[in-house]
Amino acid sequence: MLRRAMFRCGQLCSVEFDLRAEPLYFTLSSSPQVLHHAHQQLFGDCGKLFSLHVQCANRIEKAQTHAEIKHKLSSTLSRDCDVFEASSFIPDVANSVVKGFFIRDKSTTTLSEDLLNTLRQSERVCVFSYKREGQYCWQELWSPVNQVEGSERQYITPAAAAEHHPSTLNIRNSDVFYSMDEAYKVLQECTDIIPESKEVLKLVDEQLETSRGDGFPVIVIEGLDATGKTTLTEALRESLNATLLKSPPQCLAPFRQRFDSEPPLIRRAFYALGNYITAAHIGKESLRAPVIVDRYWHSTAAYAIATAVGGRVENLPRPGSELYQWPEDLLQPNLVLLLTVNPEERLRRLRDRGQDKTVEEAELEINQFFRLKVEEAYKRIQNPACIIVDASPSPQEVLQQVQHLIRNKCHL
Numbered sequence: 001m002l003r004r005a006m007f008r009c010g011q012l013c014s015v016e017f018d019l020r021a022e023p024l025y026f027t028l029s030s031s032p033q034v035l036h037h038a039h040q041q042l043f044g045d046c047g048k049l050f051s052l053h054v055q056c057a058n059r060i061e062k063a064q065t066h067a068e069i070k071h072k073l074s075s076t077l078s079r080d081c082d083v084f085e086a087s088s089f090i091p092d093v094a095n096s097v098v099k100g101f102f103i104r105d106k107s108t109t110t111l112s113e114d115l116l117n118t119l120r121q122s123e124r125v126c127v128f129s130y131k132r133e134g135q136y137c138w139q140e141l142w143s144p145v146n147q148v149e150g151s152e153r154q155y156i157t158p159a160a161a162a163e164h165h166p167s168t169l170n171i172r173n174s175d176v177f178y179s180m181d182e183a184y185k186v187l188q189e190c191t192d193i194i195p196e197s198k199e200v201l202k203l204v205d206e207q208l209e210t211s212r213g214d215g216f217p218v219i220v221i222e223g224l225d226a227t228g229k230t231t232l233t234e235a236l237r238e239s240l241n242a243t244l245l246k247s248p249p250q251c252l253a254p255f256r257q258r259f260d261s262e263p264p265l266i267r268r269a270f271y272a273l274g275n276y277i278t279a280a281h282i283g284k285e286s287l288r289a290p291v292i293v294d295r296y297w298h299s300t301a302a303y304a305i306a307t308a309v310g311g312r313v314e315n316l317p318r319p320g321s322e323l324y325q326w327p328e329d330l331l332q333p334n335l336v337l338l339l340t341v342n343p344e345e346r347l348r349r350l351r352d353r354g355q356d357k358t359v360e361e362a363e364l365e366i367n368q369f370f371r372l373k374v375e376e377a378y379k380r381i382q383n384p385a386c387i388i389v390d391a392s393p394s395p396q397e398v399l400q401q402v403q404h405l406i407r408n409k410c411h412l
């Protein structure tokens with residue numbers, strides 16, 4: 001197999017060197033180019049530098065191999081190795097991103113080389129190494145025996161930042177699905193390796209009738225975990241004499257853990273299909289009574305986008321991006337309410353629920369960027385957009401606030 005570098009001439013390349021800052025951007029050229037200071041810092045004076053990516057035509061195998069490598073790198077490499085997420089892409093061109101890793105090994109051991117050599121024995125894994133001479137740095141195909149495999153030198157050439165963060169380019173139909181068919185295809189492609197896919201597809205097939213006439217209102221309650229969705233949806237069910245549904249629906253519960261352990265392509269397709277099953281239930285139930293839905297497409301899209309996009313909130317797709325548009329073939333609710341509480345109150349609620357203190361604090365601290373991105377993505381979703389509800393007051397006050405909104409917007 002021809003091994004082609006992830007970082008290639010003609011493409012813009014990025015390395016998530018520091019998650020709090022912009023990625024470091026560069027291109028490649030066949031003539032030597034002087035590195036900027038920041039690039040020198042990244043490449044450093046340390047001994048060994050590698051890039052690594054999966055090259056494979058089958059998207060399911062590629063996603064799984066990438067996830068396996070990510071796990072291996074983080075669990076095996078010593079503290080002397082830094083592993084950065086890296087991409088190469090064509091600016092503004094959807095699905096042009098090739099994802100991989102950049103490894104900086106400061107140790108004197110051969111741990112990273114041993115691991116890379118093992119990975120490299122797979123036809124699908126390509127490893128390139130970097131050499132420095134003064135202010136110049138270039139990449140070459142890496143072979144542990146001969147050190148380099150005589151490929152042409154490609155010099156690292158500093159470049160200006162891309163207008164759109166690379167992780168936004170591959171979201172459509174990899175992280176977020178905008179039609180049932182696209183999500184369905186992913187699970188069809190998985191049936192050999194994940195037998196449960198067949199059962200999920202069967203459940204989807206059984207629920208195809210999703211059209212809804214002028215039935216009762218459908219109200220979706222969204223929000224991060226521990227914002228009070230369960231508490232509120234139960235109270236609304238009683239007070240409105242409504243039917244309470246969830247996405248993913250109960251019939252998918254036995255499969256959830258299985259799909260949660262899969263890479264984003266497969267996991268997100270599973271949740272997308274869950275929404276279509278819930279839509280079918282909504283279609284039927286809203287003929288009889290108002291329907292309250294605990295999480296729906298806003299959650300599926302917001303979590304998927306926030307996970308796919310590295311680093312800061314500023315890296316999210318811009319407001320108004322088509323990535324925030326509701327899928328045309330998915331039943332729309334009449335009202336979507338987003339419960340928000342400040343991080344301290346959410347932490348208190350998580351604690352009261354009995355979650356281990358250190359774990360939850362670590363989660364809030366480490367995932368601060370993630371939480372901000374999920375909340376912001378929720379707010380950017382359109383048609384329908386969500387209405388923000390301050391869920392900090394007591395459960396009774398939140399219920400009253402929401403009942404008032406439902407009366408005004410849905411005339412219930």
Ligand SMILES: Nc1ncnc2c1ncn2[C@@H]1O[C@H](COP(=O)(O)OP(=O)(O)OP(=O)(O)O)[C@@H](O)[C@H]1O
Nearest residue numbers: 224225226227228229230231349353393394395398
């Ligand atoms: N308005 C409120 N004021 C104070 N505590 C609340 C309020 N609403 C819910 N809680 C408490 O906060 C915790 C989380 O609430 P709940 O389980 O309803 O959240 P959730 O959004 O459904 O969470 P998850 O998505 O993780 O299931 C529970 O212990 C609940 O009793």
Ligand SMILES: Nc1ccn([C@@H]2O[C@H](COP(=O)(O)O)[C@@H](O)[C@H]2O)c(=O)n1
Nearest residue numbers: 225247248271295296297299300303304
């Ligand atoms: N409609 C939905 C609902 C959930 N998800 C995914 O599940 C996670 C949150 O679920 P909870 O049981 O904790 O509420 C979240 O990570 C989402 O990725 C979804 O995609 N779509």
